[in-house]
Amino acid sequence: MKIKKIRADAQALLFLLPFLLVYGLFTVWPMIKGVEMTFYKWTLIKKMDFIGLDHYRQVLRDREVWEALWHSAIFVVLTTPTMVALSISLALIANRKSLLQKFYRSLFFIPSVLSVAVASYLGLFVFQPYTGLVNSILHLVRLLPEGAEIFWLTEKSLAWIVITLVTLWWTVGFNFILHLSAIQEIPDEIYEAARLDGASDNQIFWKITLPYLAPITRIITMLQIIASFKVFMQIYIITGGGPLDQTRPIIQLIYETGFRKNDLGYAATMSYLLFVILLVLSALQYWMNNRKGAGM
Amino acid sequence: MTVAALLMAFSLALSACGGGSGGESSSGSADGGKVSLSFWTLFDGGDGANMQALVDEFNKTHPDIEVKNTKLVWAEYYTKLITAVGNGNGPDIGISHTSRLPDLINQGVVTDLDAVAETAGVDWSSFNQNLLDATVVDGKHYAVPIDTHPFIMYYNVKLLKEAGLLGEDGKPVMEQSAEGFVDFLQTLKEKLPAKVTPFALSNTNDDPYRLWWSLYSQLGGNDLISDDLTTAQIDTDKGVEAADYIQKLFKAGYIKKNDPDFYKNFQSGTAAIMMTGVWATGTWESTKDLEFGAMPIPKIFDQEATWGDSHTIILPTTQKDDEAKREAAITFANWVADNGQVWAKAGHIPSKPSVLEKPEFKEMPYRSDYASVASTVKFNKPSVKTAQIRDNVSFKILNEVWADKMTPAAAMENMQKGVQKTLDE
Numbered sequence: 001m002k003i004k005k006i007r008a009d010a011q012a013l014l015f016l017l018p019f020l021l022v023y024g025l026f027t028v029w030p031m032i033k034g035v036e037m038t039f040y041k042w043t044l045i046k047k048m049d050f051i052g053l054d055h056y057r058q059v060l061r062d063r064e065v066w067e068a069l070w071h072s073a074i075f076v077v078l079t080t081p082t083m084v085a086l087s088i089s090l091a092l093i094a095n096r097k098s099l100l101q102k103f104y105r106s107l108f109f110i111p112s113v114l115s116v117a118v119a120s121y122l123g124l125f126v127f128q129p130y131t132g133l134v135n136s137i138l139h140l141v142r143l144l145p146e147g148a149e150i151f152w153l154t155e156k157s158l159a160w161i162v163i164t165l166v167t168l169w170w171t172v173g174f175n176f177i178l179h180l181s182a183i184q185e186i187p188d189e190i191y192e193a194a195r196l197d198g199a200s201d202n203q204i205f206w207k208i209t210l211p212y213l214a215p216i217t218r219i220i221t222m223l224q225i226i227a228s229f230k231v232f233m234q235i236y237i238i239t240g241g242g243p244l245d246q247t248r249p250i251i252q253l254i255y256e257t258g259f260r261k262n263d264l265g266y267a268a269t270m271s272y273l274l275f276v277i278l279l280v281l282s283a284l285q286y287w288m289n290n291r292k293g294a295g296m
Numbered sequence: 297m298t299v300a301a302l303l304m305a306f307s308l309a310l311s312a313c314g315g316g317s318g319g320e321s322s323s324g325s326a327d328g329g330k331v332s333l334s335f336w337t338l339f340d341g342g343d344g345a346n347m348q349a350l351v352d353e354f355n356k357t358h359p360d361i362e363v364k365n366t367k368l369v370w371a372e373y374y375t376k377l378i379t380a381v382g383n384g385n386g387p388d389i390g391i392s393h394t395s396r397l398p399d400l401i402n403q404g405v406v407t408d409l410d411a412v413a414e415t416a417g418v419d420w421s422s423f424n425q426n427l428l429d430a431t432v433v434d435g436k437h438y439a440v441p442i443d444t445h446p447f448i449m450y451y452n453v454k455l456l457k458e459a460g461l462l463g464e465d466g467k468p469v470m471e472q473s474a475e476g477f478v479d480f481l482q483t484l485k486e487k488l489p490a491k492v493t494p495f496a497l498s499n500t501n502d503d504p505y506r507l508w509w510s511l512y513s514q515l516g517g518n519d520l521i522s523d524d525l526t527t528a529q530i531d532t533d534k535g536v537e538a539a540d541y542i543q544k545l546f547k548a549g550y551i552k553k554n555d556p557d558f559y560k561n562f563q564s565g566t567a568a569i570m571m572t573g574v575w576a577t578g579t580w581e582s583t584k585d586l587e588f589g590a591m592p593i594p595k596i597f598d599q600e601a602t603w604g605d606s607h608t609i610i611l612p613t614t615q616k617d618d619e620a621k622r623e624a625a626i627t628f629a630n631w632v633a634d635n636g637q638v639w640a641k642a643g644h645i646p647s648k649p650s651v652l653e654k655p656e657f658k659e660m661p662y663r664s665d666y667a668s669v670a671s672t673v674k675f676n677k678p679s680v681k682t683a684q685i686r687d688n689v690s691f692k693i694l695n696e697v698w699a700d701k702m703t704p705a706a707a708m709e710n711m712q713k714g715v716q717k718t719l720d721e
Contacts, residue, residue, distance in 0.1 A: 043403065044375065044378050044379055044382065044403075045378060045379060045381070045382025045383070045403065046382060128556040129553075129554050129556060130552075130555075130556060131556060132556075149553070149554070151553075151554050153554075154499075154500075154554055154699060242500075242692065242695065243695065243696065243699065243701070244692050244693070244695070244696055245692060256688075259375055260684065260687065260688075261684060261721070262378070262403070263721075
């Protein structure tokens with residue numbers, strides 16, 4: 001028996017090997033190497049001097065770092081609740097029996113297949129002044145007087161709105177599918193029973209649908225928080241982090257430090273700071289999930 | 297996305313560690329008499345085609361040397377060059393902007409050329425002194441400049457005529473002074489339909505910064521850092537005056553606010569004048585129905601000066617230091633500079649005054665109208681932080697001034713702090 005098991009394990013290992021090799025070489029090893037980098041002055045080409053914990057001391061005091069982290073946090077706060085609400089709403093719409101059911105499903109999912117660059121440039125074209133879609137429509141319906149323009153991309157708060165809208169539109173598809181499949185798994189009998197008892201649509205949504213969606217919603221929320229903390233590309237393309245770095249997320253700062261200032265050691269330190277933050281968040285979520293699971 | 301950036305960081309770190317073993321730099325060497333050279337360039341579009349034409353012509357006329365041109369994407373060029381040279385896989389010949397040179401020298405990416413230039417018989421005095429000086433660091437030549445691409449002014453001939461501002465000689469009628477230029481723009485604004493932009497200019501980053509740099513230098517400002525390159529030293533009064541002048545151009549509505557595409561604005565004939573680098577000349581020429589002229593930017597303040605940079609040819613550090621290759625490489629570099637008339641097709645000003653006298657150059661329109669600018673280009677001091685100061689400090693802060701969210705005085709104060717911080721890092 002034992003030999004059989006070992007053989008099975010060996011076989012499994014053989015099949016896993018190609019992945020493990022790549023994973024080890026390009027994920028695990030660089031992560032270890034990254035830790036080493038934080039202790040050195042390390043340029044784009046070479047290891048320079050050992051500087052101990054200097055980078056860690058620097059990162060804790062660096063205003064730019066905390067500002068960038070704050071911007072990433074703003075992005076998380078802006079996109080996570082809206083994403084969950086939007087995803088549930090779209091799932092509800094697409095779940096209703098109607099002729100357009102299939103159309104809705106593809107409509108809501110299609111943006112997800114775009115690459116980040118395509119989605120962001122579409123956002124740019126839609127929101128740019130003079131020729132952009134939004135301003136043109138506003139001009140057309142006379143909400144915006146002749147000669148006036150709304151500068152969506154260069155005003156800080158408007159830029160955040162644009163970034164949030166583009167991100168929601170572009171990434172909601174995947175969460176929408178998760179919510180839709182969860183909705184479809186809710187047994188019809190429960191709804192029937194509720195209707196017989198005279199429950200209103202409102203009550204059905206709040207007391208049945210939403211609680212049944214809770215587990216998947218928790219997962220989506222967690223994934224969304226982690227993914228949002230790692231935001232970079234759409235902001236980089238849409239605002240470049242501006243105006244005056246006021247929308248620059250932490251990943252952009254890491255990128256600029258590493259590849260524009262050639263300071264890989266410090267960039268690695270910031271990456272690990274972000275890593276720790278995400279780790280704490282994940283642990284918190286895990287702990288809360290477990291507690292809830294035990295209570296149910 | 298994010299993951300990609302991190303992966304890149306990691307894989308770069310990896311290749312940096314593993315690089316020591318991979319000793320072969322580029323193919324072929326001096327055996328069999330023919331020297332084969334790898335050449336990395338960052339040019340695309342018209343520039344890319346012109347450089348390829350030069351390489352082909354050189355290979356044809358030099359049977360004992362073969363240059364192989366590899367075109368890299370501009371945005372990642374320097375990162376790739378630095379990492380490749382760092383792990384011993386760099387090219388034999390490379391391109392660098394003059395402004396990038398000090399950083400590359402500091403990182404040990406480029407070699408000095410004095411010895412090999414002497415062997416190959418390169419005559420440094422045949423270059424424009426202003427361009428050449430900017431490539432000399434600590435008394436050593438590090439690069440062969442092949443052009444300069446300064447900030448100049450273009451004008452739409454039809455629109456200027458319509459506004460009555462085109463002289464008999466086909467040149468704009470404008471008094472070269474601070475008031476003169478504003479009057480010129482005011483007339484354009486009054487005389488031309490409201491849809492026409494008097495002055496097409498980007499609202500952010502490069503071009504308005506270049507205008508500011510030009511005016512700051514015209515006032516006598518001398519870069520943002522001290523001569524010993526260690527401290528921020530902005531001539532505040534001059535910086536404020538230049539920024540204030542430009543901010544007023546934005547506020548007065550001469551420049552279209554947040555123009556999403558100022559190139560297209562001029563290209564489609566809806567802007568009377570525009571300022572940008574000379575590389576636009578080739579683009580305007582190939583635009584149908586665009587009647588335009590080119591000239592140095594006006595002397596708005598005390599002395600003529602403009603922003604500019606140069607493309608230079610460099611010999612990156614290689615593992616073998618093959619003398620035959622280096623000699624062939626600098627021969628190529630010098631030959632490219634000698635044949636600047638081909639390179640000038642895109643609009644650049646050749647680096648050797650002798651090229652300006654060639655009939656092929658003189659036959660091309662527009663270029664001669666602004667070739668004199670080469671001597672008034674105000675280059676940066678040779679600081680390794682030049683690009684960082686520009687990208688992370690000047691651009692960002694001045695953008696706020698153009699958007700009227702910061703006063704010129706506050707901007708200079710912030711820049712002084714930002715420059716110092718960048719220098720200290």
